[in-house]
Amino acid sequence: xxxxxxxxxxxxxxxxxxxxxxxxxxxxxxxxxxxxxxxxxxxxxxxxxxxxxxxxxxxxxxxxxxxxxxxxxxxxxxxxxxxxxxxxxxxxxxxxxxxxxxxxxxxxxxxxxxxxxxxxxxxxxxxxxxxxxxxxxxxxxxxxxxxxxxxxxxxxxxxxxxxxxxxxxxxxxxxxxxxxxxxxxxxxxxxxxxxxxxxxxxxxxxxxxxxxxxxxxxxxxxxxxxxxxxxxxxxxxxxxxxxxxxxxxxxxxxxxxxxxxx
Amino acid sequence: xxxxxxxxxxxxxxxxxxxxxxxxxxxxxxxxxxxxxxxxxxxxxxxxxxxxxxxxxxxxxxxxxxxxxxxxxxxxxxxxxxxxxxxxxxxxxxxxxxxxxxxxxxxxxxxxxxxxxxxxxxxxxxxxxxxxxxxxxxxxxxxxxxxxxxxxxxxxxxxxxxxxxxxxxxxxxxxxxxxxxxxxxxxxxxxxxxxxxxxxxxxxxxxxxxxxxxxxxxxxxxxxxxxxxxxxxxxxxxxxxxxxxxxxxxxxxxxxxxxxxxxxxxxxxxxxxxxxxxxxxxxxxxxxxxxxxxxxxxxxxxxxxxxxxxxxxxxxxxxxxxxxxxxxxxxxxxxxxxxxxxxxxxxxxxxxxxxxxxxx
Numbered sequence: 081x082x083x084x085x086x087x088x089x090x091x092x093x094x095x096x097x098x099x100x101x102x103x104x105x106x107x108x109x110x111x112x113x114x115x116x117x118x119x120x121x122x123x124x125x126x127x128x129x130x131x132x133x134x135x136x137x138x139x140x141x142x143x144x145x146x147x148x149x150x151x152x153x154x155x156x157x158x159x160x161x162x163x164x165x166x167x168x169x170x171x172x173x174x175x176x177x178x179x180x181x182x183x184x185x186x187x188x189x190x191x192x193x194x195x196x197x198x199x200x201x202x203x204x205x206x207x208x209x210x211x212x213x214x215x216x217x218x219x220x221x222x223x224x225x226x227x228x229x230x231x232x233x234x235x236x237x238x239x240x241x242x243x244x245x246x247x248x249x250x251x252x253x254x255x256x257x258x259x260x261x262x263x264x265x266x267x268x269x270x271x272x273x274x275x276x277x278x279x280x281x282x283x284x285x286x287x288x289x290x291x292x293x294x295x296x297x298x299x300x301x302x303x304x305x306x307x308x309x310x311x312x313x314x315x316x317x318x319x320x321x322x323x324x325x326x327x328x329x330x331x332x333x334x335x336x337x338x339x340x341x342x
Numbered sequence: 343x344x345x346x347x348x349x350x351x352x353x354x355x356x357x358x359x360x361x362x363x364x365x366x367x368x369x370x371x372x373x374x375x376x377x378x379x380x381x382x383x384x385x386x387x388x389x390x391x392x393x394x395x396x397x398x399x400x401x402x403x404x405x406x407x408x409x410x411x412x413x414x415x416x417x418x419x420x421x422x423x424x425x426x427x428x429x430x431x432x433x434x435x436x437x438x439x440x441x442x443x444x445x446x447x448x449x450x451x452x453x454x455x456x457x458x459x460x461x462x463x464x465x466x467x468x469x470x471x472x473x474x475x476x477x478x479x480x481x482x483x484x485x486x487x488x489x490x491x492x493x494x495x496x497x498x499x500x501x502x503x504x505x506x507x508x509x510x511x512x513x514x515x516x517x518x519x520x521x522x523x524x525x526x527x528x529x530x531x532x533x534x535x536x537x538x539x540x541x542x543x544x545x546x547x548x549x550x551x552x553x554x555x556x557x558x559x560x561x562x563x564x565x566x567x568x569x570x571x572x573x574x575x576x577x578x579x580x581x582x583x584x585x586x587x588x589x590x591x592x593x594x595x596x597x598x599x600x601x602x603x604x605x606x607x608x609x610x611x612x613x614x615x616x617x618x619x620x621x622x623x624x625x626x627x628x629x630x631x632x633x634x635x636x637x638x639x640x641x642x643x644x645x646x647x648x649x650x651x652x653x654x655x656x657x658x659x660x661x662x663x664x665x666x667x668x669x670x671x672x673x674x675x676x677x678x679x680x681x682x683x684x685x686x687x688x689x690x691x692x693x694x695x696x697x698x699x700x701x702x
Contacts, residue, residue, distance in 0.1 A: 240428060
């Protein structure tokens with residue numbers, strides 16, 4: 081009896097906490113689908129606002145996706161070799177470099193953005209292009225990739241696997257692509273999940289770096305909340321969710337696939 | 343399978359950061375087709391020596407590694423034509439058993455038919471037929487080490503290197519795999535260097551054994567030489583158990599007075615300590631004994647038992663006795679130590695008698 085009561089209480093508490101977190105999401109989604117939020121649901125459901133958001137902000141969505149993918153590509157190209165380098169050089173300065181890599185996460189995004197503006201703001205072409213934002217995103221997300229890959233590399237006994245491969249005649253290139261990369265795939269996937277989600281949701285740095293022509297999804301969201309009807313902002317959130325959730329699920333799923341394979 | 347090659351190390355030393363000398367300048371020759379075992383406690387430099395031979399480690403300046411007539415000192419491991427088996431298998435978890443074994447063959451870009459043929463051949467040799475599609479994590483420790491072995495011999499290396507390959511396995515499996523590796527090495531005739539801290543493994547597998555201590559070779563010889571004529575007390579103690587009897591005085595007739603009795607050993611005149619192995623001491627009646635003492639402990643080992651006999655010395659003598667007889671603690675016991683079983687590293691051994699010849 082007693083344990084049953086305890087279970088019920090625990091379940092109740094868990095459900096309450098869940099509700100606390102889910103209700104705002106549901107409210108927001110509903111707001112984006114109702115004709116008039118202040119009147120309430122009786123005003124009727126509509127896709128009008130979603131449509132309107134698409135008209136106004138479709139380019140921000142495409143830009144965000146483009147940014148996230150470019151950011152992912154660059155963090156893989158830089159992050160995986162960087163993690164490998166850190167793994168192989170367990171000297172004092174390797175720790176220092178690891179901490180330096182984390183700096184952009186600890187420093188407020190606004191400060192990072194300001195520094196970028198001060199340093200490169202005068203290059204008009206660069207300043208006005210989406211590549212400028214990309215630099216900020218890479219700075220911010222790179223440590224997550226490096227960390228994820230490095231931790232898998234450390235548990236995978238890579239140095240020994242590499243020695244074995246070398247003893248069988250494999251050159252450095254063959255070892256790196258045939259042994260190192262496949263054996264830290266789960267780390268790369270975990271890192272990719274972080275990088276893509278962080279890049280799509282990044283606001284601080286992007287807000288400072290964007291121009292009217294290079295707005296990303298979160299910047300557009302802020303813009304719409306500030307200057308449009310609440311329904312439009314909410315419909316925007318809805319689009320954001322529809323975009324991000326399948327992406328997260330897909331990456332998780334890919335991660336689980338590689339987990340099962342090992 | 344492949345023409346075997348000799349290995350020569352010339353003045354190979356290795357110093358690690360912080361002025362940590364792992365290896366004193368070392369000269370070592372491994373004959374073609376021979377299995378040399380590097381034996382010693384951890385930190386004695388045996389693994390460093392193996393890694394210098396493999397090319398995973400470079401000797402300090404001045405050291406030279408030769409495979410046959412070829413100077414390979416400057417070559418990295420991937421260009422040395424070696425096959426290596428590691429203590430923790432180092433199998434690629436992202437590949438199947440067959441892909442692991444074929445890895446080196448694919449690196450060599452052999453034709454597909456040749457790869458399939460060799461794969462069959464080595465999987466048969468290590469008794470892994472039918473395991474090709476298994477995932478590595480679905481194998482037991484013994485099977486993993488067989489895969490590692492197959493992977494190393496599949497490339498038909500000039501030199502096979504073993505870095506404590508059996509240390510991670512349990513005793514029974516270790517014995518079985520040890521026998522199999524021994525057979526395989528004889529079959530292949532490949533020059534092999536085998537690192538271990540296990541003296542049984544060393545004696546079973548080695549054509550010769552190099553016992554290492556503190557970065558030096560303490561003794562290099564056949565298992566029989568190492569066991570029966572250890573070069574010093576360290577080797578004697580490391581290879582099997584050994585008793586040290588302090589010589590208290592020497593009589594006019596040449597008898598050596600030790601705690602508990604007197605020994606006749608014409609070949610050991612002038613030594614301060616006499617050594618003998620537990621299994622060479624015989625239990626006899628007290629009135630015929632060379633040395634007398636009291637049993638202070640008996641340890642039952644199954645096929646034999648080990649008696650600790652206090653003869654008044656600093657530490658009790660260890661004796662191997664038949665396992666069915668019983669000696670309660672405190673029993674007075676007589677021991678026979680004929681001169682043929684007594685030795686000292688600095689002296690030649692006693693003339694071998696007929697009984698020992700028969701044993702050899």
